[in-house]
Structures are given as structure tokens and as C-alpha cells.
Amino acid sequence: MLNSMEIMETIKMISEEHLDIRTVTMGISLLSCTDGSVQKVCDNVYEKITRQAEKLVETAENIETEYGIPIINKRISVTPASMLLGASQNPEDFVALAKALDRAAKTTGVNFIGGYSALVHKGMSLGDQALIASIPEALSVTERVCSSVNVGTTRAGINMDAVAQMGRIIKETAEKTKAQDGFGCAKLVVFCNAVEDNPFMAGAFCGVGEPDAVINVGVSGPGVVKCALEQVRGADFGVVAETIKKTAFKITRMGQLVAQEASRRLGVPFGIVDLSLAPTPAVGDSVAYILEEMGLEKCGTHGTTAALALLNDAVKKGGVMASSYVGGLSGAFIPVSEDAGMIEAAKLGALSLDKLEAMTCVCSVGLDMICVPGDTTAETISAIIADEAAIGMVNNKTTAVRIIPAPGKKVGDTVEFGGLLGTGPVMPVNASSSAEFIHRGGRIPAPIHSLKN
Amino acid sequence: MRAVITVVGHDKIGIIYEVSHVLAENDVNILDISQTIMQDMFTMIMLVNTEKSEVSFKDLSETLEGLGKNLGLSIQIQHEDLFQSMHRI
Numbered sequence: 001m002l003n004s005m006e007i008m009e010t011i012k013m014i015s016e017e018h019l020d021i022r023t024v025t026m027g028i029s030l031l032s033c034t035d036g037s038v039q040k041v042c043d044n045v046y047e048k049i050t051r052q053a054e055k056l057v058e059t060a061e062n063i064e065t066e067y068g069i070p071i072i073n074k075r076i077s078v079t080p081a082s083m084l085l086g087a088s089q090n091p092e093d094f095v096a097l098a099k100a101l102d103r104a105a106k107t108t109g110v111n112f113i114g115g116y117s118a119l120v121h122k123g124m125s126l127g128d129q130a131l132i133a134s135i136p137e138a139l140s141v142t143e144r145v146c147s148s149v150n151v152g153t154t155r156a157g158i159n160m161d162a163v164a165q166m167g168r169i170i171k172e173t174a175e176k177t178k179a180q181d182g183f184g185c186a187k188l189v190v191f192c193n194a195v196e197d198n199p200f201m202a203g204a205f206c207g208v209g210e211p212d213a214v215i216n217v218g219v220s221g222p223g224v225v226k227c228a229l230e231q232v233r234g235a236d237f238g239v240v241a242e243t244i245k246k247t248a249f250k251i252t253r254m255g256q257l258v259a260q261e262a263s264r265r266l267g268v269p270f271g272i273v274d275l276s277l278a279p280t281p282a283v284g285d286s287v288a289y290i291l292e293e294m295g296l297e298k299c300g301t302h303g304t305t306a307a308l309a310l311l312n313d314a315v316k317k318g319g320v321m322a323s324s325y326v327g328g329l330s331g332a333f334i335p336v337s338e339d340a341g342m343i344e345a346a347k348l349g350a351l352s353l354d355k356l357e358a359m360t361c362v363c364s365v366g367l368d369m370i371c372v373p374g375d376t377t378a379e380t381i382s383a384i385i386a387d388e389a390a391i392g393m394v395n396n397k398t399t400a401v402r403i404i405p406a407p408g409k410k411v412g413d414t415v416e417f418g419g420l421l422g423t424g425p426v427m428p429v430n431a432s433s434s435a436e437f438i439h440r441g442g443r444i445p446a447p448i449h450s451l452k453n
Numbered sequence: 454m455r456a457v458i459t460v461v462g463h464d465k466i467g468i469i470y471e472v473s474h475v476l477a478e479n480d481v482n483i484l485d486i487s488q489t490i491m492q493d494m495f496t497m498i499m500l501v502n503t504e505k506s507e508v509s510f511k512d513l514s515e516t517l518e519g520l521g522k523n524l525g526l527s528i529q530i531q532h533e534d535l536f537q538s539m540h541r542i
Contacts (some may be wrong), residue, residue, distance in 0.1 A: 002457075002533075004489055004498050006540040011459055011529065065511050068531035250539045257538040 010250075014069055018223035018285040019251065021258050022278045023073040024060045025199035027206035027214040027271060028052050030079040030115075034086065038093045041084055042100035049076060049104035049113075052213050052268075057109040059265045063258055071258065072220070072280075072420070076105065077204035078115035082131040089126045091134035098138035098145050105144040112187075114204035116147040119194065122156040122443070132162075135169050139184035140176040146202035152192035152389040154396045158444040163389065166190045167382030167438065171405060174374070178407035181415045185404040186369065190385050192392030192399045197272050198328045203365070203400055214271035215263045216328060219255035219319075220278045221247070223285045225311075229293045240294060241314045248275065248318030256323040274328030275319035276364065277311070279339035281422035287311075287332050288341025288351075299341050300351030308332065309362035329398055331364025337417060337424035338369055346425045347414075353384075353427050361391050366400035371415045371424035374407040381405060383434030386444075394447050455484070455533040456501050456510075458517065462526030464495035472499070472528065475520055479513055480506045495526075500533065 013019035033044035053076050060074045078101065085093055098116055105113040116138060118128040135147050149166055152158035170190075174182035189203040196207020199216035206214070228247045232239050255273040263270035279287045288299035291307045312331045320326050334356065336342045345351035353370065360366045366388050372381075385401045392399030406415045406426060415424040460472060469488070476483060476499075485500040506513065514530050521528030 002536050002540060004487060004491070004496065007457060007459060007498050007536050008461075008491060008496060010536055010539050011461075015527075062511075065514055066532045067535045068514075068529055069535060253538045254535070257534060 013221070013224045013250075017221070017227045018280070018282060019221045019254065020070040020072050021217060021255060022220035022276065023075055023199050023218040024056070024071055024258065024262050025075040025077055025204055025216045025218070026053050026056050026266075026268065027077045027197065027210050027216060029206055029210060029212045030084055031208070034084055036087055038085060038088055038096060042096055045084070045097065046100045046104045049078065049101070050107045053108040053110065055266060059262060063261055063265075067258070069254060069258065073111055075110050075199070075201060075204065076108065076113045077199070077206045078113065079208065080117040080119055080205050081115055082118035082125070082127040085130070086127055089130050091130050091137070094131045094134040095138050095141065098134070098142050101145050102142035110144070112144050112146050112201040114146040114148065114201050115206060116145050117149065117205040119150040120162045121150050121153045121159050123159065124162065132165060132169060135188060136172040136176045136184065139173050139187050146187045146204070148189040148191055148194065148203045148205060150191040150194040151385065152393050154193060154393050155446055157446040158192065158386065158389045158393055160386065160438070160444055161441045163386050164382050164438050164441060166385055167378035167380075170381050170403060171378045174405045174407055181409065181417075182404045182406045183417060186402065186417055186421050188402065190401045192389035193397060195328060195398055199274050200276065200278065200329060202402060210271070211269055213268045215259055215266065215268050216271040216274065217255045217259035217262070218274040218276050218278060218328065219251050220276065221251040222277050222279050222287045222290055224251060225277065226284070226286070226290045226293050229290065237310060241310055244311060244314035245318030248315040249322045252319035252322035270325065272325045272327030273323040275316055275323070275326055275330040276328070277315055277332040279333065279335065280420055281338055281340055281343070283340050286339045286341035287334055288339050288345055292341060298348060298350035299345040300355045304355060305358050305362055308334075308359050312363040329364040333364060333368060334359055335368035335402070336370050337415070337422040338420060339422070343423055343425060346427055353429060357387060357391070360388065360399055361395060365398055366392070368400065368402050369404070369421065369424060370402070371404045371406050371409065371426045372429050373411055373426055374405055374409050376405045376429050377435065379433065379435040379438040380429055382438045384429070386438070390444070454503055456503055456530050457533050457536055458499040458501055458528065458530045460497040460521070460526055460528050461494055462524070464490070465524070468495065468497065468524065468526065471520060471524060472497070472517070475516060476501060479508050479516070481513065
């Protein structure tokens with residue numbers, strides 16, 4: 001029998017410390033939807049998604065009610081869309097497909113659908129080219145579609161032509177959505193080593209190695225970790241790591257329970273639990289505050305990378321035993337605009353782009369939800385992507401860039417996205433040019449994985 | 454199914470009576486009950502079985518929440534597995 005202390009601990013985690021399931025994401029393979037006609041593909045895609053995910057939102061809401069644990073997002077990820085219109089080289093056809101995905105998202109009631117994606121780490125097929133060219137238009141005419149492009153892997157190296165193009169695409173997307181301060185860019189991620197089973201947006205897609213449909217779950221709970229660490233103030237790092245591990249175990253058990261239950265009720269196989277610490281802009285739900293609780297005056301100061309490395313590793317160690325299958329991105333997220341502590345630190349100048357880049361070496365995933373001045377050049381954005389991709393490539397991990405060059409905004413301004421996407425302080429970029437470097441093009445060869453140093 | 458009901462708030466006369474009355478009306482069987490004062494707050498935990506109840510879990514949950522509001526307390530009902538999975542391997 002459970003004791004009162006244990007029951008009340010769980011209740012407190014949910015009611016006061018923001019414990020929640022961040023997302024239940026249904027992966028749906030759309031490979032069966034291909035056809036010679038673009039219209040037919042769009043119809044097939046809409047039909048398959050709305051059939052497969054018909055009960056997704058309702059089921060997740062029932063689980064929320066019965067277990068009393070909030071499930072913040074219900075989402076869908078699909079096969080990279082660049083594979084679906086093999087015969088088309090026309091970006092407008094892809095925009096039509098994006099609209100079909102958007103309609104399906106609205107019908108099923110999910111708040112985002114991911115998979116308007118292309119994997120181009122070694123080169124681009126005709127479909128990839130057309131999809132990438134269509135991204136700015138697709139993200140400006142749809143509401144819930146999320147896009148991602150994989151430009152590098154540890155095995156293939158980095159496709160610098162794609163990196164250069166993505167700088168321009170991001171600028172164009174910002175321009176096309178300038179009425180909303182470049183909001184389109186918040187739905188666009190550039191990856192290195194993208195994973196096939198990620199449940200988190202904007203980078204979720206359903207890889208070709210996945211089943212026809214699958215349930216992936218992302219957990220959360222920075223507030224719970226922060227509160228647990230408050231109980232061990234002044235203790236050494238062994239105690240800190242142990243405390244985080246125990247907390248991560250409990251958080252992940254919730255994810256495992258919800259994933260299994262959703263999978264059973266929907267009759268769709270359970271894929272993975274993503275061992276994540278995902279912040280929200282709500283006070284008390286911040287990864288930055290965990291780092292500060294460890295003894296840093298402000299997130300971003302010296303010591304931040306070490307603190308984050310400890311946190312990230314302890315979350316994985318604690319979580320891995322709590323779930324039968326672990327995958328996705330698994331690690332602490334550091335999206336600046338979505339984390340109250342990061343917003344504060346960036347506004348004060350304690351947290352810089354360079355420090356964030358260092359932090360991404362030891363955590364999941366990358367430079368996330370970062371606003372930069374509207375006049376930042378496409379080449380500078382490409383160079384930021386290249387740096388981040390290089391970290392991922394060399395360290396055999398997933399890295400990503402989700403950056404918003406907010407039109408008309410300058411350093412010191414803030415960009416309001418609202419909701420879970422939060423508020424982004426505009427951060428300075430290095431003023432020296434990277435243009436010649438980016439204009440070289442070609443590929444950065446895959447790194448050697450011996451002679452480690 | 455087995456569920457855990459937690460009642461938290463300032464102590465007053467008749468809390469157990471009110472809660473058990475609602476449960477009886479809805480054919481929910483009480484399996485175990487414990488109460489204590491934690492950090493100056495009245496805390497009651499009930500283990501119940503809802504198998505015989507004809508009302509949906511959602512309705513039952515809303516009824517209890519409404520009762521909590523009337524009494525100035527927080528009342529929640531949650532599936533027992535939530536707690537089992539978090540605290541037992």
C-alpha cells in the first residue's frame with residue numbers, strides 16, 4: 001500500500017511544481033499515401049492522418065482526467081514530406097501538401113504537426129529542393145505545420161550548400177511572417193543528426209524506420225528538479241546528481257505510464273519516452289533556475305556548462321531505468337524564449353549566444369528559440385547553423401538551430417510569441433562577416449572517429 | 454478501477470461525512486481511509502473502487518471538485534496507477 005507521504009509528494013509535484021507530460025505525439029507514416037497526382041496525395045494524406053489520429057486528442061484528454069496529470073500538447077509527426085511528392089519539382093505542389101497537413105491538424109485538434117521536412121545531409125533530391133524552396137510560403141500560409149531540415153550527420157559530414165540555403169530560407173520565412181515578428185521561423189528547425197522518433201516540435205518527424213503509426217511521449221518537469229535541489233542546498237555534487245537522478249526517475253515513470261496507456265487505448269504501438277527536461281515560460285518551470293539553484297548567480301555565467309552537463313547526464317541516468325524504451329532527443333532543452341530564467345539572463349546580458357553554443361555541447365538539443373536582430377545576414381545565420389552542426393557532427397549527437405531574425409528588431413528589443421513559445425529578447429550576433437566562408441559551398445567531410453582528443 | 458482521493462485544506466467538522474456521502478450516492482466503495490495533519494493542513498487520503506459506479510470518471514471527478522469548492526478544500530480523484538508507477542518498481 002502506498003503511504004500518505006508518497007501520494008502527497010506526487011500531488012505536490014503536479015499542483016505546485018509544474019510536473020506534466022509535455023507531449024503525446026503520434027507518428028504516422030505517410031509512405032502509403034504516394035500517388036502520381038498531387039491532389040490525390042494531398043487527399044490521401046488528409047484521409048490517413050484524420051483516420052489514424054481521430055481519437056488522439058480525446059484519448060489523451062481522458063488519460064489526463066483519470067490520472068490527474070496534465071498533458072500539455074497532443075501532436076502528430078509524419079514522414080518527411082519531401083519523400084511524398086516524388087514526381088513533383090514544383091514548390092507550389094508542396095505548399096498544397098502543407099495546407100493538407102494543416103487541415104488534418106485542425107480536424108484532429110492537435111496544436112502542431114511536424115514532418116514538413118527534408119533530409120539533405122549528403123545532397124538534395126529534386127523533391128528535397130522543391131520542399132526547401134517552398135518552406136517560407138508553406139510556413140506563412142499554414143498555422144500548425146512545423147518544418148525541419150537535416151543538413152549534417154556524423155557519418156556523412158555537413159552539406160554546406162544546404163547550410164547556405166537554409167540561412168536564406170530562414171531570412172525569407174522571417175520576412176514572409178514579419179507581421180508576427182518572424183513567427184514562421186519558430187516553426188523551422190535545422191538539424192544535424194536528426195532523430196526519427198523525436199516527439200518534440202518543431203523538429204518532430206516520423207522516420208522511415210518507424211512503424212505505420214507509433215506513440216512517442218515527451219516528459220517534462222524542470223520545476224520538480226528545482227524543488228528537489230532546494231532541499232539539498234550546499235551539498236556536494238554527488239548529492240546533487242543523486243537527487244536529480246531520483247527525481248528524473250519519478251518524472252519518467254509518469255511518461256512511461258501515459259505512453260503505455262495511450263498506446264493501449266489507441267491500439268498503436270508504443271515507441272519511446274523522450275527523457276527530456278522541457279521548460280515553459282511559466283515561473284517555476286525553468287531549466288535556467290535549476291542551474292542557478294546549483295549555485296550560479298545567473299544562468300550563462302562561468303560554470304553554466306559544467307552545471308548543465310551534470311544535469312543532463314543525471315536526467316538520463318535516472319530516466320533510463322524508468323522506461324522500457326528511451327529515445328528521441330533525451331536531454332535538457334534550453335529554448336531561450338520558452339524559459340523564464342533564460343529570458344531574464346539574456347536580457348541582463350549574462351547569457352550570450354556564444355555561451356549558449358557551448359551549452360549545446362553538453363545537452364539536448366541546440367540553439368533553440370533565439371531571436372537575433374532583423375538585419376542579421378543570411379550568411380551569418382548559415383554560419384551559426386554550421387557551427388552548431390559541427391558540434392553535432394563531431395560529438396555524435398543531435399544539434400539544431402531554431403533562430404528568428406525578427407524583422408525590424410534590434411538588440412535590446414523583445415519579441416512576443418505568446419503561449420508556450422514565450423518571449424524572446426533579441427540577442428547580439430558577432431558583427432564580423434562569415435560570408436566568404438559560407439559562399440564556398442560543397443560538403444564538410446565526415447569526421448574521423450578514432451585518435452580521439 | 455481503483456482510485457486515490459486526496460482531500461487537502463483547513464480542518465472543519467464534517468469533511469469525511471460530506472465526501473463519503475457523495476461517494477455513496479455514486480456507488481463508489483471506500484477501501485481504505487487515512488487522515489493526518491501535514492504542515493498544518495488537513496490531509497485525507499482515500500483508496501476507493503469505482504467498479505460499481507455508473508457515472509463516468511470525468512463526472513465523478515467534477516462532482517468531487519465542486520464539493521471541494523463548496524467546502525473550501527482541494528479534492529482530487531486519480532487512478533491509483535499514477536502513484537504506483539511513480540513510487541514502486
